[in-house]
Amino acid sequence: MKKxxxxxxxxxxxxxxxxxxxxxxxxxxxxxxxxKPDSTVKIAGNLVKSKPIxxxxxxxxxxxxxxxxxxxxxxxxxxxxxxxxxxxEMSESIVITGQLEEDxxxxxxxxxKCPSKYKDQEVLLRKNG
Numbered sequence: 001m002k003k004x005x006x007x008x009x010x011x012x013x014x015x016x017x018x019x020x021x022x023x024x025x026x027x028x029x030x031x032x033x034x035x036k037p038d039s040t041v042k043i044a045g046n047l048v049k050s051k052p053i054x055x056x057x058x059x060x061x062x063x064x065x066x067x068x069x070x071x072x073x074x075x076x077x078x079x080x081x082x083x084x085x086x087x088x089e090m091s092e093s094i095v096i097t098g099q100l101e102e103d104x105x106x107x108x109x110x111x112x113k114c115p116s117k118y119k120d121q122e123v124l125l126r127k128n129g
Contacts, residue, residue: 031070035100043105044095045070047088055084068094068105080107087114 030041047053051067064080066088078096091112098107 029071029095031072032074032076032100032105033072035105037100040097040099040108042095042097043068043070044093046093047091048075049089051075053084053089057083068096076105077103078105078107080110085110085112088112090114 029044031043035041035043045068048067048069052065054063054065056063061083062081064082064084066078067075068078069075078098080096080098091114093113095111095113096105096107097109097111098105100106
């Protein structure tokens, strides 16, 4: 066989292997009841605005805590050891990645779905004349 064919076959095999390993990260969203201390899950939900959001950069800039309600309606405290994301309170929904630790969910990653810039925006049209 020619070297070009061997290299082409090896590239295809490595590409397929890469796709298989990358697809392991693609998963559906779990809820707080599915979360376990020894496994990482992604949970989608909404911020509970009636409960406190704790972030004081003067005391500890690497501690951020809030309460989130998952899609099943269960509420849990979420702790992230990082800064509070910008416009956090304005988010429509939140996706957190992490694991359960005692009675809290420790989030290693927070993804916010923010409202559209143009949503519910009124446009005023005036007639000339």
